[in-house]
């Protein structure tokens with residue numbers, strides 16, 4: 293049974309009729325984030341990716357719900373015009389959980405990160421979410437304290453995030469440690485090695501492995517039945533044909549990081565800058581990889597959502 297949305301939350305939310313119908317029927321729904329559209333990719337590839345990913349979710353038997361804040365309203369499921377606005381309007385801010393009450397209260401436009409998308413998905417009763425890569429512990433975090441709120445949200449919000457692992461612009465080892473501290477299962481689909489976004493290999497063993505969507509759904513069901521609140525990170529390695537091997541991408545990442553240091557960028561600007569700089573350095577190859585992995589994650593998330601919905605009946 294879907295959990296009813298509290299009326300005071302429903303008053304702030306615009307649930308797309310198609311998403312509302314799917315949730316009422318207990319059908320599979322996949323949440324999608326919007327920072328990747330507004331701050332993760334250039335136009336027009338960003339809006340093409342957003343439309344394409346929604347189509348992939350449908351082809352795999354689930355209903356897509358792209359999430360954002362528009363004019364202060366929590367939007368769960370977007371129209372084509374709203375996707376276009378997110379892809380083009382420069383007034384759209386990158387909003388994480390920290391920023392969410394501000395954007396709602398002041399009526400702004402916000403593209404939601406993994407963290408704030410998880411929270412809104414959870415408020416709407418959606419349990420499965422597909423993205424590209426999750427945030428994590430940044431390299432040098434022992435000095436900068438830059439640890440993505442995505443990890444905080446995984447610690448407390450009951451949503452499964454399907455991602456291609458953690459970008460090696462982050463410290464993958466420390467990210468896995470923080471997830472363990474917070475009781476968040478980090479599970480890789482079909483591999484013993486935790487993936488590194490552009491690359492299938494990271495050099496880090498995956499804490500846990502499942503062989504398919506049905507097994508993943510059983511883990512979600514067991515976790516939440518046991519009252520273990522919080523999320524699950526399901527890592528889905530980038531398809532072989534789209535990957536940029538670690539030996540190739542690593543020097544590019546080092547270069548992007550040193551360019552960023554020279555500019556003195558910190559805080560919420562760092563992830564968008566690094567993604568954009570890598571697209572320039574790799575002459576678009578990192579963008580093609582990014583699009584391929586998001587589509588792959590959307591397909592997997594749709595299958596996990598379907599298996600999970602079946603377990604609820």
Ligand code: PSU
Pocket residue numbers: 325327328329331332333388404405406407424425426427428439440441442559560561562563564567582
């Ligand atoms: N990884 C990507 N593309 C993205 C992001 C991550 O490949 O656009 C975004 C996600 O929205 C993620 C956010 O939640 O970056 C993390 O930002 P920060 O490191 O500032 O928490």
Ligand code: MN
Pocket residue numbers: 438439440441559560
């Ligand atoms: Mn940060």
